[in-house]
Amino acid sequence: MSAAATGRGRHETTSMTQPSSLLPPRPPLLGRSGWAGVLAALILGCALVPALNLLLPAGHPLHLSDYLVNLCAKIMCYAVVALAMDLIWGYTGILSLGHGLYFALGGYAMGMYLMRQIGTDGNYRSALPDFMVFLDWKELPWHWALSDSFLATLVLVLAVPGAVAFVFGYFAFRSRIKGVYFSIITQAMTFAAMLLFFRNETGFGGNNGFTDFKRVLGLPIATPGMRMALFVLTVLLLVGCFLLAKWIVGSKFGRVLQAVRDAESRVMFSGYDTLPYKLTIWVVSAVMCGAAGALYVMQVGIINPSEMSPANSIEMAVWVAVGGRATLVGPVVGAFLVNGAKSWLTVAYPEFWLYVLGALFIGVTLFLPQGVVGLWRRIGGLGAGVRRNRAGAAREAGQQTAAPADPAPAAAPVSSTAAGARPGPPT
Numbered sequence: 001m002s003a004a005a006t007g008r009g010r011h012e013t014t015s016m017t018q019p020s021s022l023l024p025p026r027p028p029l030l031g032r033s034g035w036a037g038v039l040a041a042l043i044l045g046c047a048l049v050p051a052l053n054l055l056l057p058a059g060h061p062l063h064l065s066d067y068l069v070n071l072c073a074k075i076m077c078y079a080v081v082a083l084a085m086d087l088i089w090g091y092t093g094i095l096s097l098g099h100g101l102y103f104a105l106g107g108y109a110m111g112m113y114l115m116r117q118i119g120t121d122g123n124y125r126s127a128l129p130d131f132m133v134f135l136d137w138k139e140l141p142w143h144w145a146l147s148d149s150f151l152a153t154l155v156l157v158l159a160v161p162g163a164v165a166f167v168f169g170y171f172a173f174r175s176r177i178k179g180v181y182f183s184i185i186t187q188a189m190t191f192a193a194m195l196l197f198f199r200n201e202t203g204f205g206g207n208n209g210f211t212d213f214k215r216v217l218g219l220p221i222a223t224p225g226m227r228m229a230l231f232v233l234t235v236l237l238l239v240g241c242f243l244l245a246k247w248i249v250g251s252k253f254g255r256v257l258q259a260v261r262d263a264e265s266r267v268m269f270s271g272y273d274t275l276p277y278k279l280t281i282w283v284v285s286a287v288m289c290g291a292a293g294a295l296y297v298m299q300v301g302i303i304n305p306s307e308m309s310p311a312n313s314i315e316m317a318v319w320v321a322v323g324g325r326a327t328l329v330g331p332v333v334g335a336f337l338v339n340g341a342k343s344w345l346t347v348a349y350p351e352f353w354l355y356v357l358g359a360l361f362i363g364v365t366l367f368l369p370q371g372v373v374g375l376w377r378r379i380g381g382l383g384a385g386v387r388r389n390r391a392g393a394a395r396e397a398g399q400q401t402a403a404p405a406d407p408a409p410a411a412a413p414v415s416s417t418a419a420g421a422r423p424g425p426p427t
Contacts, residue, residue: 098186106290209304324371
């Protein structure tokens, strides 16, 4: 056998035994700047904000008021919901107008536990919640059976939104419902659930919902220390959900989701069954919303059916659109921008907020299709391009300056014969 044939056979054997070398390497979860940002967020939320709120007196110029701390905690819960929306809308191409349902289900699961923690400290001094005493109920409904256990409540906070999302998503995706029809169905489901929770006989407090919470794990819920502990937990939840979403997007599973978003028919022709992929990310996003809703209730102190209103679910889509779809950072930024503006406008000009929200959504759709983060990246890309051009021009100018001048060509020697001189006699 010749040496060429031996080398060719060795090459073919190596290629067959190492097929993974042909696949692109998995990118790192975050770059150096990304991990620096995560560390800065943890230091800010877990150390700096508690110090500015608890250690500095109220009159100090750097003191953070309880109102600002609660507002930031509430917006961070919304930011987790925005991340969940970005996973299904930005990376999978599924626009949901009903994620407020999963947010509220997590909140109601935690609210039931908090209502049981009131005990006999309610207005009627009964072991039953006050609204049940008012309705002349004698015992707890069956779905309140596990509401006195904190561990069971944590499971329900995640399991109930996940189970509802699984049942709805399975039949919806199995029926190949897409586009605006899917969005309308999610909105209708949320509206129907809101009407159901408004009814007193369901055992969820009717239109008043759950409020007047007093304790969690036997500890007072309104103390500064408990409030700051819940704030830190919210920071950790937001950072954890961001890292989870980043890991999902960078995995093979995430690349399939993006392929489904861009051309689902081609993905199916390639041999993939898209139902498990869409259903999995749908359930994951619902579970994230449920966890955010549970922390939201403990810090805001109330949960009622209005959290399931279609307007709230539409606002969730606005957060993602304003920040920038398929960016992960954008939805967090959009949640802070929109809800910060809402907190100010609803106090200063409450009658104009809905008009501002509608104009914001239309303006972003027409003029900023990639959101605020997309605009920032575009500006940064232009600035980097200008800097690269300037650096290239400076390099070229430096090379031309440093290059030595070309020497003048040497004059050819003139022979005496050419000059007209007569050669002398030979010696």
